[in-house]
Amino acid sequence: MRWTIQPKPSEEIVNHLSKELGVDTMIATLLVQRGVETFDEAKHFFRPQLSNLHDPFLMKDMDKAVTRIEQAIAAEENILVYGDYDVDGTTSVALLSSYLKSYYPNVATYIPDRYDEGYGVSYKGIDFAEDNGFSLIIALDCGIKAIDKVAYASEKNIDFVICDHHRPGIELPKAVAVLDPKREDCSYPYKELCGCGVGFKLIQALSEKRGLQLDDLLLYLDLVATAIGADIVPITGENRVLAFYGLKVINSNPRVGFQAILQQVKKETLTITDVVFIIAPRINAAGRMKHGNHAVTLLTETDLNRAAEYASEIEQFNTDRREADKIITEEALLQIIENKEEERTTTVVYQEDWHKGVIGIVASRLTETYYRPTLVFTKSGEKLAASARSVKGFDVYNALESCSEYIEQFGGHKYAAGLTLHEKDFEAFKAEFEKVVSETIDPKLLQPELKIASEINLTEITPKFYRLLKQFAPFGPGNMTPVFMTQGLKDTGWGKCVGEDKTHLRITVQQGNSPQFVGIGFSMAEKQEIACGGISFKAAYVIDENEWQGNVSLQLRLKDIKE
Template sequence: MRWTITPKPDSEKVKLLQEALGVDAVIASLLVQRGIETYAEAKAFFRPKLEDLHDPFLMKDMDKAVVRIEKAIRNNENILVYGDYDVDGTTSVALMSSYLKTSYDLVHTYIPDRYDEGYGVSYKGIDFAFDNDFTLIIALDCGIKAVDKVAYAKEKGIDFIICDHHRPGSDIPNAVAVLDPKQDDCHYPYQELCGCGVGFKLIQALASRKGKTVKDLVVYLDLVATAIGADIVPITGENRILAYHGLKVINSKPRPGIKAIIDLVKKDVLTITDVVFIIAPRINAAGRMKHGNYAVTLLTDMDYDEASEHAAEINQYNLDRREEDKRTTEAALRQIEEQKEQKHFTTVVYHENWHKGVIGIVASRLTETYYRPTLVFTKSGEKLAASARSVKDFDVYNALEACAEHIEQFGGHKYAAGLTLKEENYSAFKKAFETVVANSIDKELLVPEIQVDAKIDLKHITSKFYRILKQFAPFGPENMTPVFLTQNLVDTGFGKCVGADQTHLRLHVTQPNANQKVAIGFGLGDKLELTTDGKPFSALYSIDENEWQGNISLQLKLRDIR
């Protein structure tokens, strides 16, 4: 494990901010690291305001999208809201369809079948629209690369509005409107929205034409916050505002479908991490194990009792998914060993019977064991389909682009992508991908890294310090939970391995002139030896609260020990 200490920010900036806010130097330093240097910026960070969201009409083609939807409503056209089968796609479809249905009835939804149609806009979906007299498709969280499909729809008299956030290819589809802040000629001030976020900007624009403001749309923010968490987009700028207020909705008045999931797991207050690990996997499980329509139905349920039934179904899909992903991960790890590829720069594995719904999760699991760019393939119709996952600071999308001659199609982000190829091209692709990564990756990136925000002593950790730290939430990419380094720690003699299989570590740590703190390290049981017999050690940790028999105390959540 690499420990990378974030360089100390400019001391003058820290001092000025410290004085302006009346906080200690560590807090001021953490803020400056995050690009917050003035009182006004700190106020916007700690108290995100809906009024600070950008004007949606700053996004390229927004005016065209609004005009086309208004025309469809005036002319009683059938509108098909189309989205991908993952969390971002299904929340986007739930958001757009439920908003339009508040004032217009001729709105229907379409989620492609993961197995039959694959990712994104499909010919089958367009044929469905044509056969059922739809003249407008609003595609969410997909479509930016659907050049041929949009042209095919146009021939059939069907218009497209695309709301996407993935990287565009060299050609942009000839749609009525293409909303994607990552387009080179789109000058929207914030580029990191998820698909549901782009959809929210569109309903914000539509609502503004009726004299409504963003405050009238707060009810939809539970969906947006769920998509932001699940899609692992930066929690900065507009995403921070949307996630902050969306979490408030989730914790106070969520829609029946989300409430039903929360009630299943009996959790009182959800953080963005809970959204990622509790709500998102269940919504995702529908598209993975059955069909994404189940997720849209749950997220648009108006009746709590119905939502509870649907949530119980989806919960079962999630249990099935867990079993499937455990089995597949074990088989994939065996394959790496059998093919003696432990020392490669990449992981590329394939089995025709692996469940397409879990290959993305399995790719993530494999990167936990072999920390390197990873692709997991399975058979999908006549082709092979894969999910790609990367390691920090390595752009897997660019690596795939360099292997494009072997690929049928691909799309995605820097850290996650999907692709299809012909079976006969698998071996050549695997070889090319290994070569491209071996020649382009900085070898240091193949060692997992923990980014350290600041060195502190235990005496820094007071209830006031933690109270301010908590307000840095919601955490996520580009605003991660602060990780601290403390040196010369000593265990007071109560250190032991805990947990059913003794794999976790529990310590009582102290330093001269500091109160004792409890530290818990999940999966760090093998480090106990480093802390015994009064030997001093260094630890990386975040700070959280531990509740035990009604008492709340601060504890260190250990990340690593040396």
């Protein structure tokens, strides 16, 4: 890993903020690094308020969306809430459908089949709407590129309201309303909402028209916080407020579906990281292994016994998903070695029988191993489908755009995308993708970066310091858990490899005459020689708590060790 220490902010601003807040300069430094420079900004940061949320009608087309939905309700039309099969899509559908059903009965949901229909709005979904008398489809977390599909629906007298957060193409679909803060002509102040976040803005706008307060919508924020965590959007601005309150709901009064999941994993207080690693994979597993409908059913269920049955079914999907992901990752790594492709700038692998539901996870695993833009392909009907993942700082969406002559369809974000192409174009695409990436990527991006917030001494790590640090949560992109670096460390002689297969490193360190701290480094056994060799070393780590037999102590969760 290459370590980069963040530049020190202006001493004057840090000292001023430190005095204003009555905190030490290290806490003030961490705040200024996050763009928090005044007392008021710090107040918003530490005490997010629902009143800080923006007016939903600042979003382009929001008035049109609300008007059309109100017309549908007045005329007793059937409304179909349509969403993608991942966490962001299924939580969005659960959110909007349960909100509308709270006061209007003619609402149904539709999640496309990952294998039969693929990503986003499908012709089959529109035919389903026509066959069942739906005259309005509200699409969530998809639809921004569904130009032909929306036109097809229009011929059948079916209107569309689109709520998306993906990057639009040059042309927008001719829907009644297109809500997407990334539209160039949309002046909405916050651009980084997830799909469920855009769905929340829609129910906020509908609620305002019905004379409801923001507090009346709190019960939906567990879904929004889950989507924010799972979709890896920045936890800044409006997302920070939504995630903050959503976590409160998850930890105090979660919906029945979440209660059923949490009963199985026996976890007390959840952080956004727990949501990402405990709740999100289980919701995702439904769409990956079976059908996204299972997730929506669980998330909208109000009976705990029924929810418990659905949750155990989803638990099984998650177990199957883990098994498939492990096997495919091993096969893909073997393919890279056999084809002698370790030296390439990109990873592109393909096997026709790989499970389409887990290729995105496999792409992430391969990126962790080789640290370069990665595509994992499988056969999907007559075509090949792929999931793309990128490395920090490189826009894989733009790279795919440069290869579009070989691609049938693609969409996504800077760091994650999906595409389909014809099998005959695979080799040409693979060569072009390698060419585009190798010509445009900065070589240093091919080495993982460890961003260090600041260098500190062990004497600075106190219970009071950690209490303040905890208040920086929820952590995530744009507000990452601070990584610290300390030099001149020595192991006190207790260092050893631990864990069933001895792959983890546990050390007890001291800096001069400082207090001793336990450091734990997961999958860091290879660093034992440096840490336990009797020489001084430097370590990068985050500070967290360790609870053992009722005693809570501060520990260092090691990220890397260097001589």
